[in-house]
Amino acid sequence: MQIKNVMVVGAGQMGSGIAQVFAQAEFNVILHDLKAEIVDKGMGYITKNMNRQVEKERMTREEADAVLARLTPSTDLNNASDVDLVVEAVVENIDIKSKLFSHLDEITPEHAILATNTSSLPITEIAAATNRAGKVIGMHFMNPVPVMKLVEIIRGLATTGETYEAIEQTTKALDKVPVEVKDFPGFVSNRVLMPMINEAIYTVFEGVAEPEAIDEVMKLGMNHPMGPLTLADFIGLDTCLYIMETLHEGFGDDKYRPCPLLRKYVKAGWLGKKTGKGFYEYN
Numbered sequence: 001m002q003i004k005n006v007m008v009v010g011a012g013q014m015g016s017g018i019a020q021v022f023a024q025a026e027f028n029v030i031l032h033d034l035k036a037e038i039v040d041k042g043m044g045y046i047t048k049n050m051n052r053q054v055e056k057e058r059m060t061r062e063e064a065d066a067v068l069a070r071l072t073p074s075t076d077l078n079n080a081s082d083v084d085l086v087v088e089a090v091v092e093n094i095d096i097k098s099k100l101f102s103h104l105d106e107i108t109p110e111h112a113i114l115a116t117n118t119s120s121l122p123i124t125e126i127a128a129a130t131n132r133a134g135k136v137i138g139m140h141f142m143n144p145v146p147v148m149k150l151v152e153i154i155r156g157l158a159t160t161g162e163t164y165e166a167i168e169q170t171t172k173a174l175d176k177v178p179v180e181v182k183d184f185p186g187f188v189s190n191r192v193l194m195p196m197i198n199e200a201i202y203t204v205f206e207g208v209a210e211p212e213a214i215d216e217v218m219k220l221g222m223n224h225p226m227g228p229l230t231l232a233d234f235i236g237l238d239t240c241l242y243i244m245e246t247l248h249e250g251f252g253d254d255k256y257r258p259c260p261l262l263r264k265y266v267k268a269g270w271l272g273k274k275t276g277k278g279f280y281e282y283n
Contacts, residue, residue: 001084001111001113001162001166002084003027003084003085003113003166003170004027004028004084005027005028005030005082005083005084005085006022006027006028006029006030006083006084006085006086006087007029007030007031007032007074007079007080007083007085007086007087008022008029008030008031008032008086008087008089009032009033009077009080009086009087009088009089009090009100009104010032010033010088010089010090010091010117011031011032011033011038011039011041011042011043012033012038012042012089013045013143013144014089014117014141014143014145015031015033015042015087015089015090015117016031016041016042016043016045016046017045017141017143017144017145017146018087018089018117018141018145019031019042019046019071020046020049020050020067020145020146021145021146021174021175021176022087022174023046023067023068023070023071024067024146024174025173025174025175026070027070027173028070028072029070029071029072030071030072030073030074030079030080030083031043031046031071031072031073031074032073032074032075032076032077032079032080033074033075034075035075036073036075039073039074039075040073043071043073046067046068046071047068049146050064050067050068051064077103077104077107078107080104080107080108080112081107081108081109082109083108083109083112084109084111084112084113085112085113085115085170086104086108086112086113086114086115087115087116087117087139088100088101088104088114088115088116088117088118089117092118092119092120092121092239092242092243094121094122094125094126097116097118097121097126098125098126098128098129099129101114101116101126101127101129101130101136102129102130104130105129105130105131105132110132111135112135113135113136113137113163113166113167114130114132114135114136114137115136115137115138115139115167116136116137116138116139117138117139117140117141118138118140119140119186119187119189119190119239119243120185120186120187120190120242120243120246120247121246122156122183122185122250123136123137123138123154123155123156123159123183124156124157124158124183126156127156127157127158127159133156133157133158133159134158134159134160134163135159135160135163136156136158136159136163137153137154137155137156137159137163137164137167138152138153138154138155138156138181138183138187139151139152139153139154139167139171140152140153140154140181140187140189141176142189143235149175149176149177150176150177150179150189151171151174151176151177151178151179152179152181152187152188152189153167153168153171153178153179153180153181154181154182154183154187155180155181155182155183156183157183164180168180184250185246185247185249185250185251186243186246186247186250190243190247191247194240194243194244194247195244195247195255195256196228197228197229197231197232197235197240198240198244198256198258198259198262200214200218200227200228200229200232201229201232201259201261201262202259202261204229204261204279205259205260205261211227211229211279211280214227214228214229215227215228215229215230229278229279229280230279230280232272232278232279233272233273233278233279233280233282234272234273235272236271236272236273236274237262237265237266237270237271237272237278238266238271240262241258241262241263241266244256244257244258244262245258265278265279
């Protein structure tokens with residue numbers, strides 16, 4: 001099938017980034033959220049990125065304006081009635097996602113593919129909320145979306161080969177690299193990354209070293225571009241905790257038990273960069 005019209009549900013940092021790369025690849029994009037102010041903020045984020053590209057002479061003003069012209073803001077989910085693909089990028093909560101997919105199943109055309117940007121939740125369970133499980137798939141972008149090349153494509157139990165191929169080709173059209181992954185908790189990226197971050201938090205908790213020292217070891221010793229604690233702050237410590245809980249519950253293995261210090265920081269409201277304080281302070 002040919003995908004031309006796309007709705008991105010969720011106009012936060014991830015959703016607006018996803019909308020931007022689709023618009024840059026000449027898809028018609030509806031950027032949707034529940035509140036107009038959130039959509040406006042997302043559109044503003046994209047506009048700022050386009051202006052930056054013009055300033056750096058990576059694209060002309062005309063090209064940037066053409067990208068923005070392919071974007072339509074929305075606060076009415078019924079605008080999905082004529083799309084070929086929906087990419088969901090809302091809060092990482094199985095109940096919210098399942099209800100949304102059930103609603104989208106009623107609104108969207110029969111041929112439309114429903115994709116979720118979940119970073120850890122089961123595609124099969126989300127698909128079960130619809131009557132088109134074969135057309136439900138995981139499309140996990142990395143943050144920041146306009147920069148990062150990887151997209152994990154996750155098949156649910158019922159996802160058809162036709163759906164997978166359509167999303168694989170669409171991912172390549174976005175100038176991204178698709179990697180096929182099975183439907184297991186955390187997929188590949190977060191199953192490997194989050195336990196490393198959790199272990200780094202344990203080394204702070206146990207007094208092995210200060211956050212700066214731990215990050216320096218991983219940057220200089222392991223050639224990581226960013227230390228795990230800095231990365232945790234950028235991801236959001238609440239998100240890190242949620243993913244660790246998903247891994248712990250999904251596998252039933254205590255090696256995925258979230259560090260008590262991570263729980264304490266989240267309860268204190270120290271969520272990282274977005275709140276101004278996590279393992280580091282941000283102005």
